[in-house]
Amino acid sequence: MTSITPSDAFAIIAGRVHRTPLMTSESLNRLTGLNLAFKCEQLQKTGSFKFRGASFAISQLPDDCPGVATHSSGNHGAALAAAAAARGLSADVVMPENAVASKVEAVRAYGGRVHFCESNQVAREAGLQKLIDLGKTPIPPYDHEHIIAGQGTVALEFLAQSPGLDDLVAPIGGGGLLSGITLAAAQIAPHVRVTGAEPAGADDAARSLASGKRVSDHRPQTIADGLRALIGIRNLAVLSGHGIDVITVTEQQIVEAMVLVWRHLKQVVEPSGAVPLAAVLASRQRFTGRRVGIVLSGGNLEVGALLREIQ
């Protein structure tokens, strides 16, 4: 289990990351019959929570670090490139060839070098290994104690902004965000229930938690491009150790939730960022009468691609 806590990370990165706003919507509460608060990580630097973990991981590197490398469907890569650049370090990012084009552009805009690979876990890890062999320091996207601690800072802020929350709901891809939130809540607010939200088309976390064993057959099929990764080993251990439930949702539920966020909060969220609201609406009775905190995890949307998906 990790020994570095989200509070440790927060002490380092609080001045480097945005304290993102909390939003509520009377009309959405009326429509859903629920009491919802949203943590707006789409307004975080680089457009997603990933900047938190990347900033903390980068802060922990020695001064003679020869540059960092990672694999990423996009948001971690952009966040790592931006955090590395802020410390004068280079960043090499292995990206699947079907990555969202605007996310590839974003990595480059923040100064990162992009290396394409086939869209599967083996190819991603092989691509990263090549960069490690060249001397780069790997900063994996989620299965890393600094990343987990950094992502957990979102829960520390959220609970400070809305002390009365009963629930925290966050998406799960590799599990960096959800395991960080789990550790943060356990540390400062153990009465808060943490729930994961996952596309049914990429339900490796739900299946791994149900079977007690990390699944190996994972062929994600989902619009939520940020949640296609296989759950990490450390991340699964944290979630399993704390008995975290994961709710799965359909593609249609994801799109409907995304449109609700656009309409009522006027916030652009990417499909992955709408998955927690979709999960709350799909399991309404679980959340009725409670104060529910939902993490909007990111807003990096390629408008054109999305329009094609929706229609």
Next chain:
Amino acid sequence: MTSITPSDAFAIIAGRVHRTPLMTSESLNRLTGLNLAFKCEQLQKTGSFKFRGASFAISQLPDDCPGVATHSSGNHGAALAAAAAARGLSADVVMPENAVASKVEAVRAYGGRVHFCESNQVAREAGLQKLIDLGKTPIPPYDHEHIIAGQGTVALEFLAQSPGLDDLVAPIGGGGLLSGITLAAAQIAPHVRVTGAEPAGADDAARSLASGKRVSDHRPQTIADGLRALIGIRNLAVLSGHGIDVITVTEQQIVEAMVLVWRHLKQVVEPSGAVPLAAVLASRQRFTGRRVGIVLSGGNLEVGALLREIQ
């Protein structure tokens, strides 16, 4: 000329309207080479600045008012219905039959009664006259001194949040917002330059100001449904009296600006709300080296209809 000022209105409505946030984007500034600040009226109650004017106008009615009526393409109607309901008054809203469906729904959701009419100024005014004949108090959408004063409060807040602004840029449809901003800036910050932004396909304000005479031939053709109205008489007098320039933009420039706001600010704005950014980008040299305040006027978007327009 109006004798009730935006400051008068602000004293009444400050506790009833949201003090909407100001947003900036490093990436958008880098991309455009400009220094831009955005006032987020898409986060105002009912999703647009219109709630300001409606709230002030409603506050000025006598206690025995038999209910209010208006004509509106949508945002003023929803705002008036909400403000009226908050005072226990009924609201009747004449809407063009081609109004955006989600805006019709919004008027009803806030408790307003919708009366459809043909999509032209004569039909809208005839529809409203019928309601006046039934005893309702008309609250027109823009050509009204309370409405103008109320909309102007957005500039008071904007200049307080960002005291260093050199420019304020806002969209012009009927001119309530732009004339209110003009009066507010003249009162508290006369060094600030105010500029209007208008679709080329609904350029009645630009033509009226150029000719010195309110145009009568007005057949708006624009995606910016909130800016199809003909400029009001009081509004034209204010703009003309203060020598306000209006920049016109193409439909493509509007859509491009809207996508920039989505991508960099992660904010859902409706086409009308993106027109000022489009104007700033279309007249870049006018704004270079200055601190430019842009009013994002509303975010009430019918996603389905918009997708059809964009493609």
